Amino acid sequence: MQNLMTELSPTASPKLSVHTPTAIYEFAQRITPFLKEAYTSNRDIVFVCIGTDRSTGDALGPLTGSKLKQLNLKTPVYGTLDEPVHATNLAEYSKIIYESNQNPFLIAVDACLGQLNNVGYLSIGKGAVKPGAAVKKDLPPIGDAYITGIVNVGGFMEHLVLQSTRLNLVMKMSDTIARSISFALHRFA
Template structure:
């Protein structure tokens, strides 16, 4: 759970119920995520023990159910990536022969006007900040979803977050990632055909 809903490094932000949100969010993902990287890993952070903090593992579960999504997903409802195992698993990923390019996905708290916003930006996120935990930053790109109001009684706020909100936002993120991947593939195929025709 990340507490900072505002970022300074060129964030792209969209409300999860906006018209055409899946298509528009996939545009943001195409701008920020290098789908051609040889070791692209999606780290979905959070725990299934809290409705507010379940956004990450719920998104991870959605992604693993998408047969045509080919990338490694770490953090699901069945096997969450959370404060107790985050450092260990991150170190394990870094020991891979091919350096991973990590996309970090997490819930965050913000002000009342920002609830329901999905924020995509370059650079790491800082898991655990909302509940005053010191965890290492993670990710080359961050995807954050504002699930509730921050600033006071964070544990209680997370526990009282509506499950429907985290479910719907997780579903939007996963569908948008899949669409971005398919669009990237189509663009790649079209470029190959164009090059072949030119030759």
């Protein structure tokens, strides 16, 4: 069996289904290079979990943030069910994050819409996420890295689609993300 905490190989798939039995370990493996980059550049890791609990599909970020807070990790987490980071306060939270953390390495977590065959898949990548793009909102990009979860199908009536997203899937995705982050962070503890 291969070491699950080795760095992601260049040939690995960029997305991962949360229904894969080893999803937590595989996603932790994909997160590790981003954490390593932050640690080696002496930057504080900060998670910003974007979304609202007023829409099932858009609750991926706040649910993940709440789960990360419950795990008592030593990294700052912004965006929970109690205090969500969403369209109307994203700019304000961005300012708070940069004022409260020296040289933060932001990892943004957000829900997105995609093709039917990609629903239930997680992606991680370098660069900023553009929150609200699926529902035609013009919000500032945020993050040095991103984690996105495809919660439903996009392309038509996105607001309604987000409202009718299955909570079971969003819960499974948020649990996979939070547990993967916790697993990966323990490597650097």
